Amino acid sequence: MHITTRIIPQSQPSIGIIGGGQLGKMIAQEAKRMSLKVHILDPDPECPASSLADDLIVADFRNQTAIRNLSDLVDVLTYEIELADSDVLIDLSRAKKAIHPAPETLKIIQNKYRQKVFLQEKNLPVPNFALVEDIDGSTNNAVLKHFPLVLKACENSYDGRGNRLIYEKEEITNVASEKSFGKWMVEEIIPFRKELSVMVARNESGQVSSFPVAENKHSDSILDTTLVPARISKCTERMARDIAERTVDVLKGSGIFCVEMFLAENEKILINEIAPRPHNSGHYSIEGCSISQFEQHIRAILNLPLPKPQLMSPTVMVNILGPKEFEGEYYLDGLNELLTIDGLKLHLYGKRISKPRRKLGHVTITAASISDAIDRSKKAKSNLRIMNKI
Ligand SMILES: Nc1ncnc2c1ncn2[C@@H]1O[C@H](COP(=O)(O)OP(=O)(O)O)[C@@H](O)[C@H]1O
Numbered sequence: 306m307h308i309t310t311r312i313i314p315q316s317q318p319s320i321g322i323i324g325g326g327q328l329g330k331m332i333a334q335e336a337k338r339m340s341l342k343v344h345i346l347d348p349d350p351e352c353p354a355s356s357l358a359d360d361l362i363v364a365d366f367r368n369q370t371a372i373r374n375l376s377d378l379v380d381v382l383t384y385e386i387e388l389a390d391s392d393v394l395i396d397l398s399r400a401k402k403a404i405h406p407a408p409e410t411l412k413i414i415q416n417k418y419r420q421k422v423f424l425q426e427k428n429l430p431v432p433n434f435a436l437v438e439d440i441d442g443s444t445n446n447a448v449l450k451h452f453p454l455v456l457k458a459c460e461n462s463y464d465g466r467g468n469r470l471i472y473e474k475e476e477i478t479n480v481a482s483e484k485s486f487g488k489w490m491v492e493e494i495i496p497f498r499k500e501l502s503v504m505v506a507r508n509e510s511g512q513v514s515s516f517p518v519a520e521n522k523h524s525d526s527i528l529d530t531t532l533v534p535a536r537i538s539k540c541t542e543r544m545a546r547d548i549a550e551r552t553v554d555v556l557k558g559s560g561i562f563c564v565e566m567f568l569a570e571n572e573k574i575l576i577n578e579i580a581p582r583p584h585n586s587g588h589y590s591i592e593g594c595s596i597s598q599f600e601q602h603i604r605a606i607l608n609l610p611l612p613k614p615q616l617m618s619p620t621v622m623v624n625i626l627g628p629k630e631f632e633g634e635y636y637l638d639g640l641n642e643l644l645t646i647d648g649l650k651l652h653l654y655g656k657r658i659s660k661p662r663r664k665l666g667h668v669t670i671t672a673a674s675i676s677d678a679i680d681r682s683k684k685a686k687s688n689l690r691i692m693n694k695i
């Protein structure tokens with residue numbers, strides 16, 4: 306473990322973030338605007354947030370000593386990834402350290418099966434699911450009625466990496482023997498009309514504030530595009546926000562949460578998963594809303610007032626993902642054309658190496674209408690190319 310220190314005397318509270326990826330960087334950018342001190346823990350000394358950190362602790366997210374060292378440096382601890390060691394965070398919060406969202410909430414969310422059981426027990430709508438080891442030998446489980454199904458690794462999976470589509474019962478055992486992912490769960494496929502998400506913030510005083518509903522398009526299980534306002538009826542918009550707020554209501558802790566949902570036939574909404582942190586589908590709020598998800602998160606964890614985010618104009622966010630063809634250093638081709646597009650803002654995360662489907666940045670386009678924003682986002686996509694440096 307290595308710590309670089311440039312501590313400056315401070316009057317403002319200091320924030321510790323476990324994870325220095327793009328989410329940590331964008332939290333830090335907002336924190337810096339308010340002159341808050343930011344201390345970061347990440348295994349990569351060149352992580353996106355490293356250039357903004359007052360201190361960077363270079364260590365694994367599960368390194369308990371490093372997490373305790375970070376905790377000693379700050380007034381409030383938060384995290385931008387679900388991989389943080391929740392047991393040490395639970396210990397620290399019992400010793401009265403301010404950690405947001407609550408580590409107990411992180412522990413529930415870290416495991417997709419535990420998370421779904423929790424939501425189901427709270428009468429929140431989720432797809433049919435079961436733990437693979439519980440269905441062995443059983444043919445009458447509701448979830449096995451219709452194939453294909455989706456097998457999901459319960460832990461350590463993100464951006465679709467732990468998900469497998471299966472077409473017959475026999476495949477369950479084959480996939481579930483991939484031990485590197487630990488336990489597996491099986492889930493019915495929802496033939497959704499749209500994927501939606503809502504960011505919801507809550508502070509310690511109990512004030513709750515949700516963002517407008519986002520419509521998300523994934524490709525290969527990774528978020529590709531977010532459109533706001535979502536192209537849904539007023540009634541569905543209200544329902545989605547209501548489910549998201551009810552979900553956050555049953556979770557302990559302050560901070561921002563993302564509730565990802567499927568909009569199925571007959572306007573039925575089912576929860577896919579929750580993230581106890583800022584989320585890729587909330588990036589649109591930086592340019593699109595009166596307050597960004599990152600500022601709202603900072604306000605929530607410091608128990609400051611939470612304004613109601615207003616959508617300032619229709620907004621489209623498009624991810625810049627590493628091409629499938631190579632891994633290595635890269636440059637952006639087509640930048641000049643890209644930057645001539647009206648209402649476009651470019652965000653680059655500062656990752657030196659591109660990997661297949663790695664999130665390298667995003668663009669946000671605000672426009673007078675959602676169809677204008679969509680047209681310009683298509684132009685942006687066709688202009689920008691990630692090229693291998695060698
Ligand atoms: N039960 C399901 N029915 C239909 N599509 C699904 C289902 N579960 C996941 N997906 C698709 O895969 C994407 C990623 O799945 P998710 O479980 O959210 O994994 P991750 O944790 O990798 O984001 C979802 O956004 C959705 O597009």
Ligand SMILES: [Mg+2]
Nearest residue numbers: 464565577578
């Ligand atoms: Mg997801």
